[in-house]
Amino acid sequence: MRIAEFELERYFARWEFAVRHLLCASDVEGWPMGELLALADDETAALWRDLRLGYTEAHGHPLLRREIASLYETAAPDDILVLSGAEEGIFALVNVLVGAGDHAIVTWPGYQSLYEVGRGCGADVTLHELREDAGWAIDVELLRRQVTSRTRLVVINAPHNPTGMLPDRATFDAVVDIAAEAGAHLLVDEVYRYLEVDEADRLPAGVDAGSHVISLGVMSKSFAMAGLRIGWLATRDADVLRRVAAFKDYTTICASAPSEILSIIGLRARDTVLGRSRSIVRDGLAAVDDLIQRRQDDLAWIRPRGGSIGFPRLRAGLDADRFAADLVEAEGVLLLPGSRFGHPGNHFRIGFGRTDVVAAIAGLERHLARVRASG
Ligand SMILES: Cc1ncc(COP(=O)(O)O)c(C=O)c1O
Incomplete structure (x- = not known):
């Protein structure tokens, strides 16, 4: 590529x-690190103390997948794939979902890999421009017009990097519906979720909004542990998760063993x-x-x-x-x-x-x- x-x-x-x-x-x-370890319960303290530095489970530590699944309303541990950062999630998912001849729509300005990986895969990527004079909002009618018969993937990021834009509920629901009607997957990059200025504005997680939607999460941003390099994809589309897992065999195979345990500690102490x-x-x-x-x-x-x-x-x-x-x-x-x-x-x-x-x-x-x- x-x-x-x-x-x-x-x-x-x-x-x-x-x-x-x-x-x-x-x-x-x-x-x-010391303060994080002080948050461990008996089980995670033992996991940390007795940890062996071998390879880890390709899909992620079962207890980690359980903690991640509990962040969502409808996701089971089997709906979670642990990755090395959100970045690996973007790279693997986009590679799996689009190729030459396919079309993707991605909000812009934005985190470059969200649109650049698709371009690298040979897809035709349409940037959905967010404009300051419109409050950086997603333009639902424009999005509808941007969909083509070849659209396989729609990507949004909410809360948004770099503007801090957060769609209202009606806009979010409309985006979910537009992707479904197009027969496309929707990737919702939720790495800043939980940092809503007003918690009442928090959107439903993508994974809970439909089986064509994929949530992207990470320990780096709201969980303040970027150095762990632990991220995940959550979706009820088992075929997508299987294909991303197979792709990951060519990138990292499995996540870092110490980072997985530290993530379990952090997620259990999420409050x-x-x-x-x-x-x-x-x-x-x-x-x-x-x-x-x-x-x-x-x-x-x-x-x-x-x-x-x-x-x-x-x-x-x-x-x-x-x-x-x-x-x-x-x-x-x-x-x-x-x-x-x-x-x-x-x-x-x-x-x-x-x-x-x-x-x-x-x-x-x-x-x-x-x-x-x-x-
Ligand atoms: C919107 C968005 N998605 C994904 C990522 C990648 O996260 P990570 O570096 O933890 O893999 C970032 C990092 O800045 C981001 O802003």
Whole structure:
């Protein structure tokens, strides 16, 4: 397969560990290992202590699949396939579902692999553009028109990277129906689920919405454990899961043994884990709200309805690439310009899931003041 470079990941490879403040991270501040182990119950403490570092079960540890299934209303452990990160889930699933001659529709701007893998597989990928002047919302009528007789896959991401958009229930139901009527699968990338600003806005999980729908989850974002590299697909379509499992034999075969046990511990303690994440994200969002309020002449945004990130806009005339490059040099604060999503101009991604958000914003604000002073 020939596939275009992943712009966002190349940018992070250059900068992520070289800056003082990562003001564009999408994950929540990682759990300290010692504190996670302290959450273990008797059974998981023994699993950890007695763990042998052999290969693991290809579909995932049975107890892990049980914990993941319990996140959903209708999924059984057999409806879960454990993968190495959400990224492997995207790669394997899209490879299995589309090829040359097939058509896929993917929301954009967005996480590049959601549309790039399909292109790499030779599929014809239509980008469903989310527009700021429409609140970054999915346009149901446009989506209906984008469907063709060759459409095999529709992909949405909710809450959405990079905008923090979260469809309302009617839109979500309409997307589920459009995919079903097209005879297509629907992939719902739910890696930011549980980080809704208002918990009442949480959508049903994709897997619970229909047997043609596949939920993508991960320990990285709302569960704040990106270093585990544990993700999963959940679907009641047994044939899809079987084909993805067979594909995985060519990528990772099975997941990391220590990571599986640590994930079971984290998922069993989900109330504590998600409570911490929601509190960090709430504080971070409040700090960004304050910044945008203070700097209305320089910044504007559609306030996120979910997730740990948003997509603000610099005042007209400022270019996000130039601004981010100068900011990192002057203050050691990293933003992610929209160009990394194929969306050049004055938008950038800001992340508010880390505990240094206030210090990072102070650096950003000093820089904004300098830019304004220089005209
Ligand atoms: C929308 C979305 N999907 C999938 C992923 C991949 O998650 P992971 O890096 O944990 O595999 C990311 C990571 O940023 C993401 O933002």
